[in-house]
Amino acid sequence: MQDGFVYNTDSKGEQNSDLMSQQHGNSYEHSQTMWVAAISIEVIYNLIADEFINLLALLSSRGNDGETETLVASIIGIICDFAVVASSCKSAISKVVVAAGDIDELGNSEIDDKEMYGTSGVEAQKSSKDIFVCDFNFDVQRIHPTLIGSAREMAGYDIGAAVWTSLNCILMLWNCLQPTDTRLVMSEDSESDRKILIDDCFAPSLAVIQHFLRRFPACVMICKSTLSGYLLLSRSVLPLCSDGDFKREVLLASLCKMTSPTWGRDESRYVMQDDGHHISV
């Protein structure tokens, strides 16, 4: 891979022993800063997941100190930054994969699906539709601090879980921004707030989703989540885009880029040609 480290999903035991040694070696993981950040991410995740509609006005507000960014843009920017920086080394990537879930189990289920598609054409057709169903099954209750009765249990928390939570926090925000969301029975003010949030959060979110898809190509769970992220982004952003809107172009460019085995070294010179329904590089 052009990005360097490739984790090995087969050597799970080896990976765990590697993790154990790193757990004691990496001082920053055990530091207070990491814990505080991890807990803060969870709190923000829960606020977005549970109270997004109630807090829409607050999230789209700007501070009294002449701040140009909305509150949610500031927060998502910081979370995106954390997600990228924290998942940019070998040990952290391994831990994110572990935190994301059981790879073998997901892999097996995929094989079963393939067998099923082979036997029934109708079901295969149905399954092909299912690809476009957003599927990020992040169970925050698993690691929510309020469920953690003692500090001893908190010790199980690691950087991988924090990064995984931050990715899901971004996905949850876009899930809440979906126009088809039944919870979003919006007034005009709310609709304009939603547009502001979409504009402000689009760029950092896309950057993170692209980063995760590129860095975790063999982790089924993360790939599913990132593809769901693309889907959520497109559902929220594309209906608001007029012809030639940069967001549409950038979104499609990012997705197309990830489909290619290699994009070349000088990526920025490649420009997507978005001509109506046809996309060409």
Next chain:
Amino acid sequence: MNFVKQVEEQLRDLGTESRRKHPGVKEAAERAILSLRTLQNKYVVAVRKATRTRASSENVQLDGDGNKVKVSHPTTALFQSQDVLRPFLLAANYPSAGNKVLNLCLDGIQALLAGDAICKNDGVNVVRIMSIQANICAAAIQSKTYGGGGMMGNIGMGMGMQMPTAGSMVNAGVGTISSLGNSILSGFGLKGQNSQMQEMQQSMSSSSDGARSVASAVYVSNRSLKEDEAISIRILQTLTMIIDSASLELSEEVLSQCISSCLVLSQCSSESALISSSGGGNGGKQKRKDGGKSKSSGSQNSGHGSNVSHGSGIAGGQKVSGAAIATLRQIISTLFSRAAPGVDVVPSQEYQDAGDEETCTEDEEASLQSLALKTLMDICDLAECKDCGGPFKNALVGHQQRIYPPTQSACFDLLEMVLEQHAELFLNNVDGIQGDLNFFAILNERICPLVGRLLSSFMRGEHTFALRVDGDGKDQTSGNNSLQMILKLTSLTSSIIVRYGNNELLKQQCFKLLITLAKLIESATNVLRDSHEFEVRLLTQMEEVCRHLYVS
């Protein structure tokens, strides 16, 4: 069972039980039975009158001034009499009171409380008695669990906690008793008149001679550890009933005594000190998750079986202390519920025949709001580790032995509970009742800035918590438990944002709190970025992607 019959039976049992040891109590019980019968006759007359009026379809009657007064069905509140309550208080006042006598007293007091049959101003006398017994029970549980003050002290030190010794607890009990004597006597207006009162006075004075008599009550007590624990739990139940009771005056002294009893009982096990210092809040959370099923949630955090010989005792102590913490939460919650403006106070009595509702007068409401404000200020002060000046101060001072205040995380737990359960009090009290001091102002100008300040201190690294790995490879916390603090603070922040984020006046504070939370993540990102493991090449790639997005 019929209210009168039940109280009479309890009085008779109490008289029989204390016939030999405390003849004064027996005499008082006999007088109380006579008073009860007189009151019963009055009650019957009142019921007949009400029935007659209802039958004639006139619910009004002319009073002495010729005004029309609504005639309602009489309730057991008609049995309010100091004579009926006195024997129970007299008997429970003895530090050496046996298990059976004390249980009869608690039964009687609870029955009277349930029937609203305690005079409005007698609540303070009841809580004083409860405070005495709470001190004695706490001391007894400690000494019986840890085998005496010295040993207990050693264990406390061994676990890294400061534990009050049994002896000092006893002294506290004596101090309370000696101060109680005159107040009860003057409260009843019977000082020096009755023989039972003289006997009570004698018992008070002999108690206040020194710790000996109370000490003997603790150490040579006939009560077993389990009996002391059961009585402690019943005392806590009674305190809750007193605070709940609409017919009793909820004064600052009543509240202080209740808080004091809860704090004393919460410190009766060394493990509980850990709970109150670090996990009390979690216990509360757990309780909420359980739907309030487990009252002594703190005891769920047990798991230390190191002291094998006293294992069951320690578990019992934890049960009591967990219940005490839960009761303190309940008391604070009830206080704020009663202080809520325009809330109709429904009598709690189970014997009430008519369902007429009582409503707090404006004066009562103002006084309750003032008390709630003082309590809130105290909790804020304690959360800031400052000296407080309201009910908590009165609960903490005046004892010969130190009662430990709730810890910071416990205070944040209380604040979270109040802010979550009584949002209307904070949102509807913008104008205030005491000049500039009002619930909204406290939230806006004290609680939110305090939470933000403490969260920021984690960013600056002023708080430290260390996670160390023990010999078995299990992680354990050590040092000042800031981890609990950050959990409490983030939880409180979340509650404030959820409850008050929509409010225009508090929007700015919520904005600041959310930004502070985000800044905590930002500082972690900076730490990671500075670490040797971070691959700069990847950041360059990310920057390239972002640049591409923005350039486009």
